Amino acid sequence: MLGQQAAASQSAGATAGSADKMTSLPDGDELVAIVDQLASSETRSAMQAVLVASMSANELERSAAETAIGAMQLQDPRLGLTLMAVALDGSAPLAHRQLAAVLLKRYILVHWTEEAEAFEAPAVPEEVRSVLRQVLPRGLCVAENKVRSAVAMAIATIASWDWPERWNGLLETLVAALQQAEGGGGNPYLARGALQCFSEMAHDVSDTQLPAVVPILFPALLHVFSHADAFSLRTRARAVDVFRTLASAIHMVSELEEEAARHLLLPVLPAWVQGFAHVLALPVDGAHCDVGLRATVVRAAGALAKCFPREMAGGGHLAVLLPPIWRLLVASAVTYGEHVVASADGDGDDGGGYTSDGEALGLNDLIFSIFDFVETLTETAKYRKAIKGSVGELVLHIVSYIQVTEAQAESWHDDANAYFEAEEDPFAHNVRVAGGRLLTYLSDSFRTASIEAVARAVAQLVPASLAARQGGAESWWKPYEACLLAVGSMHESIGEVMSAGKPMSLKVGAMLRALVPLAETLASGGSGSGSGESFLLARALWFGSRFAAFLPADLAAQYVAMAAAGLAPHLPAQVRVSALRALKSFCEEVPDELVTPHAAALLPHVVALADPAAAGGPGGGEAAQGDLLMLVLDVLSELVRIDPAAAAAHEPALTPLCLRMWGSHATDPFICAAVAEFLQALGAVPAAAA
Secondary structure, three states, rough: OHHHHHHHHHHHHHHHHHHHHHHHOOOHHHHHHHHHOOHHHHHHHHHHHHHHHOOOOOOHHHHHHHHHHHHHHHHOOOHHHHHHHHHHHOOOHHHHHHHHHHHHHHHHHHHHOOOOOOOOOOOOOOOHHHHHHHHHHHHOOOOOHHHHHHHHHHHHHHHHHHOOOOOOOHHEEEEEEEEOOOOOOOEEEEEEEHHHHHHHHHHHHHOOOOHHHHHHHHHHHHHHHHHOOOOOOHHHHHHHHHHHHHHHHHHHHHHHOOOHHHHHHOOHHHHHHHHHHHHHHHHOOOOOOOOOHHHHHHHHHHHHHHHHHHHHHHHHHHHHHHHHHHHHHHHHHHHHHHHHHHHOOOOOOEEEEEEEOOOEEEHHHHHHHHHHHHHHHHHHHHHHHHOOOOOOHHHHHHHHHOOOOOHHHHOOOOHHHHHHHHHHHOOOOHHHHHHHHHHHHHHHOOOOHHHHHHHHHHHHHHHHHHHHOOOOOOOOHHHHHHHHHHHHOOHHHHHHHHHHHOOOOHHHHHHHHHHHHHHHHHHHOOOOOOOOOOHHHHHHHHHHOOOOOHHHHHHHHHHHHHHHHHHHOOOHHHHHHHHHHHHHHHHHHOOHHHHHHHHHHHHHHHHHHHHHHHHOOHHOOOOOHHHHHHHHHHHHHHHHHOOOHHHHHHHHHHHHHHHHHHHHHOOOOHHHHHHHHHHHHHHOOOOHOO
């Protein structure tokens, strides 16, 4: 049997050994011959039967097949060759080929070498390893992406142990594949497959391997990226991603070896930067440039800026990239407003195609990349001067980005848990949260300039919103709500200025007073359950709570009353959630006597959020869950502390609520702790304890 493996190795090596031959897909008879050399048709058929059984809906058949595969891994030294043969067999059903490729990848991970952390005996025989090293690159040529991806990961896994000592020539073979255009009669998948392989390998390249890899690979990657007529958009984007990963690796090495960046990156950096600037300036035509490629390029530019500030700033490279990225920021704000904020059908997750792994590349991805790039500039001392003069315009554009989209309004409408989660998660993957986070970074780095900038945004957008309201525009409230979100996101920096008594053009007090009559109007009928204006009312309550410590007594009393009214069961869930959040802040920041008059009325409304059956809860019966439920319990504890008499009067509803919450969340230690704290607060009230 081992003699047959050696013969297969020699034969496969004759067809797969040279880099030149690796740049073309074996056609017809040649591919069949390779497959037959790896495993006979009878062996492949038997393996396919096992694969079919492993996908069976019948649990017994599936279990038997999985047991059989496990036994093969222990007993059949040729299993890797058989799986490879099925994966390459164009006559086999695609599902069988995909599963065979995945199993091969797992088999290699576990059995290839004793050096592997996940190693399980027996190890793959050296004769089989030799054949697989020669034949695996053939799998990079196949059309089916899932097969190709599994093969690429298998190659990368082997390379992490065997390259270059036991797999000499692999790098040259894969680099040669990058010269194979995707059109013009060549194999259209070879370069794509090689890049998939490099994507996996780039994360594991060691500091000693980088000097051998980078000088050969960087020019080849630049060749792919620069030749729009020869390579697809996604292939070019993957080349940029590989470059970004390796550039980051060079940065890690340069922290120990200062000359690494000078020798490995600087010689090619001007060409890459010029290439980035060229692509970012191209119109989106779907052929030479699209949103996905732009996002990938901006991400790479951000990585260079973060890892190599001295080289990027001192070499003039940042100056080359800033103008096109700024133009993208401005143009994308208009596109986002028209196609995402104002459109019920747009979510920003499409328009840029898909990666080879099926991930959507859209406008959102581009905006995230731009925001990350700007965030890097704000965090790095060498760049701050470059953007300080643009903070005003930058803030104005960010405010336009953080408006509530139609899709978000529909998703959050009357869903207390969804709205609360969106509001409380600072790392949620959406443009609104990313924009708010960027505003915080800007206010931390450029406090005075940011406050002046947001003041100008408020002065421009709020009057325009109110005018649009008078004109009957349905979405008039969106820019106003975004302004409140922007100012509230910067509340710490603004609060420091207010505490110091320093003058500033942003009149927070005037904003707070102006919101009171507007909020009362909205709550009385202008923001019914079917109106988007309820989001503005919700934001007004939140906005007041952000500056609770600065509210004068009369205004604090008004906002506490607004929060109490906002918990009324007939109001939309987003208003009730914001009222609850505001009430938590008011209980902590304003005098208790301002809250006490409302406590008796508040308790049943707060209970209703946790237990819809008590008083018609949010979303037609959607009970508070997770962090929202913990907030409910925290507010109940505060109300019990502030007004023990009201707590005693409502004890018949409060104690059963606690017991139900404890029973239904017995496995959640955080909620159980919150319930225990509430019970302790309630038990401290003599009339309630009795």
